[in-house]
Amino acid sequence: MKRFLLLLLLCLSLTGCAIANKAAGLSQAKELHTTGALAQAKILDIADTGWTVNDDPVISFALEVYPEGKEPYRAQTKIVISRVHIPQFQPGAVVPVRIDLKNPSRVSLDIYEY
Numbered sequence: 001m002k003r004f005l006l007l008l009l010l011c012l013s014l015t016g017c018a019i020a021n022k023a024a025g026l027s028q029a030k031e032l033h034t035t036g037a038l039a040q041a042k043i044l045d046i047a048d049t050g051w052t053v054n055d056d057p058v059i060s061f062a063l064e065v066y067p068e069g070k071e072p073y074r075a076q077t078k079i080v081i082s083r084v085h086i087p088q089f090q091p092g093a094v095v096p097v098r099i100d101l102k103n104p105s106r107v108s109l110d111i112y113e114y
Contacts, residue, residue: 029079029098029108036098038110041065043093044074053080059089065107067099075107085111 041063051058060078067073077097081089089095089109100106 028077028106029112032098032100032106032108033110035100036106036108036110037067037101039065039067039097039099040094041075041097041107041109043089043091043095045091046089049078056080056082057086059086061089061109063097063107065097065099065104067104073104075105077107077109079109079111 043061044064045062047060049058049060057080058078059081060076063075063077064072065075096110097107098110
């Protein structure tokens with residue numbers, strides 16, 4: 001019985017971590033860091049999602065993406081931003097992003113190494 005409860009607790013913990021990674025944008029950021037095309041984007045708007053990871057906020061971004069050789073377009077993304085880095089990510093700032101070439105609406109800021 002104890003083994004069953006421990007196994008159940010472990011499964012719930014892993015599921016919770018996976019959900020948190022997805023909600024914080026970390027899984028998409030990690031994936032696009034290796035598979036996405038590099039581009040630039042202008043931050044149009046930022047918003048606090050109310051989520052935090054290790055006391056750092058998960059920030060939602062409205063972006064205007066400038067893919068090389070294509071028309072600019074708008075996209076939304078979210079990612080954990082260190083509290084000390086927040087001043088660098090204000091509306092009007094231009095930041096590097098990674099784009100999913102199969103689904104260009106999937107965009108992530110390319111600001112951290114994973």
